């Protein structure tokens with residue numbers, strides 16, 4: 001190769017190198033791209049917990065108990081609180097009126113274990129939303145077909161409300177729920193008999209409720225305690241969205257040194 005040609009070749013090589021040599025080498029760039037895909041961050045690289053309005057990541061829940069509560073009663077137990085020293089509370093939602101796709105994102109990104117107690121006549125044609133929630137880790141439970149107040153209704157009517165919704169949920173989600181929440185949190189012994197006959201193993205009420213005015217307590221201390229079952233709702237409440245109510249509640253949960261457990265692990 002003559003000298004001018006060699007110089008030209010060198011120049012060309014140098015140009016080529018400078019043109020495709022950004023500050024980061026290609027392998028590192030590829031590595032970063034892969035990492036970006038798996039990191040649960042938003043588009044701007046903001047951690048998921050910040051995006052959802054929390055100051056710190058939600059602590060992981062402790063390992064679930066090896067032997068969930070074993071009840072030896074003929075009728076399903078009625079629980080509003082789980083006796084446990086694990087520093088967890090449980091988030092439950094009723095009816096199924098609000099179907100916000102961003103709530104699905106929130107449950108997925110925060111890996112939030114939530115239990116949805118669904119009423120068929122309220123969910124209406126919106127079961128797809130709850131299937132998406134179930135696919136990101138929510139559990140689906142029974143809250144009757146048509147949301148009547150149960151006390152005083154005859155056995156056949158109560159049984160139809162509970163067993164009917166068991167069948168609906170089985171056909172929609174492929175699972176027959178074990179947990180039942182009576183509308184308005186009211187029940188009588190006929191409710192418990194009907195629930196047992198429909199395959200329900202626990203009737204779930206709540207000790208604390210997240211309302212637009214803050215947390216209210218149905219009994220006991222006016223503060224969150226380990227094992228509390230919390231109703232985030234009610235759906236019909238005006239004011240902040242389900243997402244906003246959940247964020248406010250999670251901040252309170254974190255401020256109390258608690259985290260969120262999966263109710264079904266404890267019942």
Ligand SMILES: [Zn+2]
Pocket residue numbers: 094095143147183184
């Ligand atoms: Zn309800």
